Amino acid sequence: MLENMSDKYTITKYLNGQFQNVEDVIVNEFPLTIFVNDVEFATMVCTPTHFEEMVVGFLASEGVIRFYSDIHSMNIDESRGYAYVMLKAETTTNQQYYSKRFIGSCCGKSRQFYFHNDSRTAKTSTAKTTITASKAIALMNEMQNNSQVFQETGGVHNAALCNSEEVIVSRTDIGRHNALDKLFGYSILNRVPVRDKIIVFSGRISSEVLLKAAKIGVGIVLSKSAPTDLAIKLAKDLNITAVGFIRGNSFNVYSCPERIVE
Template sequence: MEEFIKTKRKIISYLDGKVSETEDIIVTEFPLTIMLNGNEFATMVCTPTHIEEMVIGFLASEGIIRFFKRDISSISIDKDKGFAYIETVTKITSSIHDHTKRFIGSCCGKSRQSFYFQNDVKTAKSSMSKVQITYEQCIKLMSDLQSSSGTFRETGGVHNAALCTPDAIIVSRTDIGRHNALDKLYGHCLMNNIKVQDKILVFSGRISSEILLKASKIGVGILLSKSAPTELALQAAEDLNITTAGFIRGNKMNIYTHAERIV
């Protein structure tokens, strides 16, 4: 699996006025086309790990499915050709035809903007979470997330996300795309019947409105990030009763919304 995640490349390095030839470890990109009930639905660029989880989480976040065993009749991954084949119990027609074929890049920017928000009304939900966490626990979870990713330390080219209790990481996932990392977590929860209302989402990337909405769809009440939020994301967090904290670096952090859960 490692050869699919990263590779070595000869490069020219410049340091303190000296030029030398060396090797660098580069993260790879993997295109995956989702075939839903025989129709080409989306092409995603991702890190080729936990692909089945990512596909399930992606379809759930877009409202195509709600459950794993109840809604999916079959799923198969052809990694050599870059295809994921999914058959649903209820054959979906209108939801597919409402969308044109789309390419979802790993840049996590406007390439996904038109795709999101179309199904958010029926899939985003306000959090009812009662879980609380201390400032010290927030900082420790972020530190544990970053230190646990060998791929990030070697390449600096991936995002990390983890589902946690206040005391420890339960499961973590890595991908070149911020959205993909969260989809992998979502898919893992659906496939393993993990309840998320009392869990915490720890994330290395920026909290955009799209990321905030995805956290809402997963069902968590607390979203912790190493990076910055956007104003639209914070407005959504206020409306959806989600606690957001950002710039968790070293011994510092900022609380932006619903601070009552951080004590």
């Protein structure tokens, strides 16, 4: 599958005062347009792997489906870049509905801005899972070190679904949201319980990423990068432990620190 994720190009490199022609590995970028019940729903620019997982995870995160059984049929035409999904029941696929902002109360603690579908699908975590500090660092290192396409290109995000001891599955994509959708789709297709699981993530924890984690249903998000202030507020509201800047032997815990133990 790695051959679908990158290609080799001859480039001009400047080094130590000289230009030279060298071979470089460049990550692939691929547009996939999703049709739901014959209506164009979204175009995702992605790394061309694990299409079925990504489409299922994306539709679940958008509230279009809850279970894989909600889908009557799915046909992915990779040559044309189309995914055709027919649902067993009628659903609202109006783009305005899915992009409309909704102001609502989250757990009664504060008022945050959501997309309308976010207010319906983001879950407040009830996870009792804990993880040791050393294992949090180890899982981040394992995910990054095992991503060959990241090692070769530096142009992708990595995300992994883990338990408190090991990586269960990892996915890679040029889009950080896509990588999470692939994990979500994997858990749906393989009926993996997620409430007690952990997401390890290479990218920034934005509010959108935090909401993706809430929709998946995990209680802990471990990131190599920084959070935003809205992501921290949402993490506190949704009872999710957000950990950032996992680098070397240190990290920062921004919310619900009781899940990180010595």
